[in-house]
Amino acid sequence: MRYGGATGTLAAQDVNLSVHQGEFVAIVGPSGCGKSTLLRLVAGLMPAASGTALISGAAPKATGNTGIAFQNPSLLLWRTVLQNVLLPLEVSPKHKAAYRRDPAPYVARAGRLLSAVGLGDFVDKHPWELSGGMQQRVNLVRSLIHAPDFLLLDEPFSALDAFTREELWLALQALWMGARPTVILVTHDLREATLLADTVYVMSPRPGTFTAQHEVPFARPRTLELTFTPEFTDVIHDLRARVGGLRSPIRAEELMEAVS
């Protein structure tokens, strides 16, 4: 994928990824390496300069039952929280007819999901009345409202405090174990990737390509306690070495000189 024409930024190159139905994949890598670009291609939001993304053998848009929660919540300011969450149902080929006929079961599901993420009292608020972390939770719920078969998540927990984030990890794990959607999660958090994923892929700096693939060996359901065990931290250290070796270093001394 290249942005801005033939001489523009080459964001991702030679990216080959096969995800099995029901698999949970996490993608980690240094900032700006092309992770979000890959998700946009898989979501069918833009065409690749070369190569293809296929979901069950078809172009991404044709599948119609994908849930997307990207980094910036992009909620519609004039709609309430509930109306924002219900938005995918207005366009989902699988659900829009049933939703128009009888919205009540969908509204009930939205209410349950919002309560589950601690937003039960905010259904009638507008996005500008919410904190950044609350908006991110609405964004996540919106991606789940139509019970997607395929879920694309781009740092969906990044604006949350550590405790809420951990709770939502467990909620997402429970949801995945129940409904078994296929998930691609982009994250900077190696603990999050290792807790949630079957397979963690490491991306190189831009132009991004996969440099390592790590199968996570732990049985589910995985607990937060697991993340503090030596076996788990061994995996984190291994991933950290692979990602850390790829990052462009931040030079603390130069930074201090520059600001002084």
Ligand SMILES: Nc1ncnc2c1ncn2[C@@H]1O[C@H](COP(=O)(O)OP(=O)(O)OP(=O)(O)O)[C@@H](O)[C@H]1O
């Ligand atoms: N719309 C765009 N137009 C031009 N260049 C872009 C655009 N979007 C992304 N890029 C460039 O493509 C490269 C990859 O960006 P991308 O957002 O995919 O990275 P990322 O790995 O998701 O980064 P981060 O982890 O910091 O969110 C970056 O160099 C970025 O500047």
